[in-house]
Amino acid sequence: MRRLLLTALLALATGCTQGSVDVPAKPVPLDAQLDPVPNPHGNTDQIDPLPDPEAQGGSVGRAPRRLTVAQLKESIKIAVGMEWDELESRAASLGRADYALITTENTEPNLVFARFLDDGARKVCIAQAQKDIAQADVTLRTLGRTLPTPMSDLTKLTDAQVNETLVYLSTRFWGAPLSGDELTRYSTFFRKAAARAETLKKRDQALAVVCIAMLTDSRFITY
Template identity: 30%
Template sequence: MRILLVLSMVAIWGCDSSPQTTESDNNAVDRPEQPPATGQTQEPRPQQTPSMPSDGDGQQDNRPQATMTDGHWGASTRVGVRTPTVVVEPGRSRRRMNLDQLESAFLRVSNDLNWTERANGVDVSLFQTLSATLGKPDFIQVTTEALDPTALFQKFLDDAARQVCQKMVARDSERNEANPSLLLDRLADTTIDAHLSNLVLRFHNRQLDEDSNDLAQWRWFVDSLRHVAESDEQIWHAVCVALFTHPDFYTY
């Protein structure tokens, strides 16, 4: 019996010695930790809702005011604006001759001297032999002729001019006063401008005045050739090649 009483007292004593939970402790466990009262809140909110300023009393207008100032340009004058008249020059862009026209021009200027080669004892026109290479149509695979002044065309034109001019110089060297030459002439200062003007008229069908800038350029070319050429034949041969290869000859 005494043993039971002792055990009962020990049990009661153990229950009384367990920690007690207060109401403040329960609140600390259930509620999350609050931020400190001092400082800015986590979600700042505007003090008031933004709105447009009213035009009521007490509102100050700080907008700048435009003021009229007197200019120093004088009194204004009203004028009418007109669209300028577009002046259309007559004519069209120049075109390159086709091969038939080019060969005919060579024959006319040189008095029937053509660009040829010897084949089987006969002089054959290279304008016809190289017609396919120079873009003349065969009307089987090609029906339109290429009329662009390409580098290949310029090369063949230079070859034709050199050969024909050499023939003209050789023929003119054998002529006499009764049958004057077409190309060669004495390099006299009093007649050189007139001779150049005649050559430009023959090759390019252009009449140049004595004070023309174009004639002055051809005269400068002849004067430059005097310093490098060994004879008058070389000078006029170079002038002939320049006249043939000039765009005013092979375009119209």
Template identity: 60%
Template sequence: MRRLLLLALVALGTAACDQSGSSGTLTPVDVQQPPDDDLHGNGGVVPLPDPEQQDGRVGRSARRLTVDQLGASIQTALGQPWSKLSSRAASLGRADYALVNAESTEANLVFAKFLDDGAREVCVARASADLKLTVAKDRVLARTLPEGTVGDLRKLTDAQVRELLVYLSTRFWGSPLHDEELTRWAGLFTQAAIRAETIKKRDQAIAVLCIAMMTDSRFLTY
């Protein structure tokens, strides 16, 4: 009797499973169109910005140097500090932690004005000192110019001008000028050299390049 009752219960359980139609069955998946879930779909991932909209940069947008970083970069690139950096630090964005508790890294007009003043100070001083040196390796900005006393810069060959520009752009930006941009900068130097000889201030041709590269966004951002 017990055996018959047990068999009846097993039969009823099997029938119930068959009627539900869900236990132990697999739902077919169309492999041509996988489900749009977090694994196969976008998954909430934000795509990287278009490099063409960020001057060729991939990932985050560029950030301006802090005052301390700017001072270190000037010292590294020119071998001497900007003497008025500390007195201009607040205007350049440094926090005083009295009224301002966060450093500003916004490239505004005030920053641009004071930086231009600083670039003129250090670049003119460095270029003037360089042209007094006769040993090329002792120079900072004019290191690629020929040994001995620096002569008329208008007489430099195109190859010498380009070598100077590649050296300076690598020194200031960590990346050399090339192609059409290198040609444009060569034209700038040629004009600067002509004017420098006219006013009898040869060092200003080198200073012009220094100022232009130091105030370029490639020197100020990372």
């Protein structure tokens, strides 16, 4: 009887030992070591490549979005240095929702928006350019901060001074400086505007037209 009981215990012990061998032992965790997490994307060798930027209008990702009315109001104030006082009266035409009949703000870059923005750009840019021309303290200027004091004949500015002004303004309005051929085109545009403004005895208009061009550019009204 004892021999049968001993034989059964040995067989049971052997079976338990064999079962435990089949289960791999877990490695001893190290300090600050996290348990491995499986890749939720599966096989990483089959990741779809990003779309070609040339086929996506030069960008990859979501399409550009137009500023809302609230964003436009603050952006004009920061970039130009003054508010567009007629913006609130035209907010509905610019796309602001009234939450009575319209509950979603329209952020499509349509012709109505472009027309009203053009009117607003002319008003704020001309007003701020006039203030800058008359301001002797460069730290209080917005558009003409890089120009010499006093601001006399702008047609006599050097190429370096013109480029410095345009790079400053483009960075202020768009968050990116002009460069290359576009900087050259803007420089030519500024010199023509300065010559015309000097003929009319209205030097502020040289700054105003550059301000209007940058304020109505798609790089200002989209993000």
